[in-house]
Amino acid sequence: xxxxxxxxxYAVIQYIIPPIVxxxxxxxxxxxxxxxxxxxxxxxxxxxKKAVALVHNDQGQIKALSAVCTHLGCIVHFQSDRKVFHCxxxxxxxxxNGNVISGPAKLPLQPYKVDLKDDDILIxxx
Amino acid sequence: xxxxxxxxxxxxxxxxxxxxxxxxxxxFFAGKSxxxxxxxxxxxxxxxxxxxFIVQIMTGMLLLIYYSPTPDAANESVHRIVFQVPFxxxxxxxxxxxxxxxxxxxxxxxxSTFFMQAxxxxxxxxxxxxVILLFLVLGFAFTGYLLPWDSTAxxxxxxxxxxxxxxxxxxxxxxxxxxxxxxxxxxTLRRLFALHVVILPVAAFFMVxxxxxxxxxxxxxxxxxxxxxxxxxxxxxxxxxxDALAWSAGFLLLFWLSFMYPVNIGQKVDIxxxxxxxxxxxxxxxxxxxxxxxxxxxxxxxNTELLVNLGVGALGIGFLALPLIDRRSKRNERNMFxxxxxxxxxxxxxxxxxxxxxTS
Numbered sequence: 001x002x003x004x005x006x007x008x009x010y011a012v013i014q015y016i017i018p019p020i021v022x023x024x025x026x027x028x029x030x031x032x033x034x035x036x037x038x039x040x041x042x043x044x045x046x047x048x049k050k051a052v053a054l055v056h057n058d059q060g061q062i063k064a065l066s067a068v069c070t071h072l073g074c075i076v077h078f079q080s081d082r083k084v085f086h087c088x089x090x091x092x093x094x095x096x097n098g099n100v101i102s103g104p105a106k107l108p109l110q111p112y113k114v115d116l117k118d119d120d121i122l123i124x125x126x
Numbered sequence: 127x128x129x130x131x132x133x134x135x136x137x138x139x140x141x142x143x144x145x146x147x148x149x150x151x152x153x154f155f156a157g158k159s160x161x162x163x164x165x166x167x168x169x170x171x172x173x174x175x176x177x178x179f180i181v182q183i184m185t186g187m188l189l190l191i192y193y194s195p196t197p198d199a200a201n202e203s204v205h206r207i208v209f210q211v212p213f214x215x216x217x218x219x220x221x222x223x224x225x226x227x228x229x230x231x232x233x234x235x236x237x238s239t240f241f242m243q244a245x246x247x248x249x250x251x252x253x254x255x256x257v258i259l260l261f262l263v264l265g266f267a268f269t270g271y272l273l274p275w276d277s278t279a280x281x282x283x284x285x286x287x288x289x290x291x292x293x294x295x296x297x298x299x300x301x302x303x304x305x306x307x308x309x310x311x312x313x314t315l316r317r318l319f320a321l322h323v324v325i326l327p328v329a330a331f332f333m334v335x336x337x338x339x340x341x342x343x344x345x346x347x348x349x350x351x352x353x354x355x356x357x358x359x360x361x362x363x364x365x366x367x368x369d370a371l372a373w374s375a376g377f378l379l380l381f382w383l384s385f386m387y388p389v390n391i392g393q394k395v396d397i398x399x400x401x402x403x404x405x406x407x408x409x410x411x412x413x414x415x416x417x418x419x420x421x422x423x424x425x426x427x428x429n430t431e432l433l434v435n436l437g438v439g440a441l442g443i444g445f446l447a448l449p450l451i452d453r454r455s456k457r458n459e460r461n462m463f464x465x466x467x468x469x470x471x472x473x474x475x476x477x478x479x480x481x482x483x484x485t486s
Contacts, residue, residue: 004377011212011213011216012188012213012217014212014213015188015191015212015213015214015217016188016191017212018192018211019210019211019212
């Protein structure tokens with residue numbers, strides 16, 4: 001009885017635990033155009049089921065940051081009047097470079113590699 | 127074991143017996159016996175049907191964890207179960223093979239009950255609930271077939287839901303009820319899924335309970351003509367022990383089949399593509415399939431599908447009402463006519479299945 005039940009039980013437990021889905025690697029994915037994002041503002045786009053914040057800072061640079069809060073995974077939103085990313089869940093705040101300003105989050109927003117080709121913004125997570 | 131430990135165990139057992147009111151149940155089973163004779167081997171198939179039904183419920187619940195019942199995601203979710211989830215291929219194989227074995231054991235159980243004329247008084251209701259369970263089991267098989275949303279499943283459902291169309295007045299309505307719209311699509315998948323995982327299981331669960339309860343109340347029948355050679359054994363624990371051995375054999379067979387012959391998954395359906403070559407239903411629907419192939423389009427000016435529909439309907443009703451039709455069984459006498467009729471039907475089923483396999 002034990003010889004039969006144990007492997008079946010093991011298989012069922014293994015089945016219930018979902019397999020780990022590895023993060024997909026992508027490179028040079030077109031996510032928008034520079035001209036669509038005014039200076040000192042942010043545009044959030046979806047790439048591979050993830051929210052990505054495209055930042056156009058006052059020095060004219062384009063950056064791409066994950067919009068997922070590094071605390072417990074909520075999506076942050078950009079407060080244009082204060083120029084910070086704010087997380088409504090637990091109040092974490094990040095500057096336009098993704099660095100932590102305040103709140104329970106300890107790690108910065110994950111950056112993506114950005115390539116500019118004419119007006120196109122291409123990002124990679126490689 | 128010292129006296130104190132023994133006393134503690136007895137107190138605990140007594141506590142449970144009182145709370146669960148087990149004494150009347152124990153008393154009932156203590157007085158129950160099962161007849162033993164040269165045909166009593168066939169009694170095991172009732173228990174085996176129940177065993178495979180339980181396996182179906184358990185593996186079905188596990189498959190539900192990952193399955194998505196939408197045309198966009200259904201096939202991908204089954205692919206994920208088979209190729210990504212640990213042991214997913216095995217759980218799916220066990221579900222599929224236990225469905226085959228459940229249909230087979232239900233058919234054998236029905237056939238043995240039929241040929242042993244166990245439907246005679248006072249077991250008419252036991253027989254009728256068993257026939258309803260057979261219909262429910264075939265309903266499970268039909269509704270589950272579309273869920274992987276591959277080409278074979280799609281076209282098999284297309285054909286299966288098209289057959290009732292020839293029935294006057296009701297045909298169109300039945301087709302629309304089955305499909306949820308004019309064509310096989312999102313609505314069909316949703317409705318067959320609801321039938322497969324909720325409506326049919328609930329109906330089958332209550333019908334199984336009722337069937338078993340009636341069977342316990344009336345006891346196991348003894349076929350006419352062999353009363354003289356009959357002896358009996360206690361249901362608990364002797365027969366239950368034998369039943370457990372039959373369940374173990376069923377489990378081993380299921381284990382072997384699911385490992386040696388894992389079930390395939392086809393590519394996602396393309397509703398604009400032609401039907402794949404060699405398409406045919408599962409073995410338990412092959413008799414109907416082959417009958418439709420054998421018959422011409424019309425017989426004496428009447429649409430063949432209509433005749434087949436009427437034939438299947440009449441057969442179902444006749445089967446259900448068998449205890450009321452067979453007058454000899456009421457007097458507990460052998461009915462050779464019914465047995466010959468049954469034998470012809472079983473032979474026809476086997477021949478049509480073999481021919482369908484060999485020619486399609």
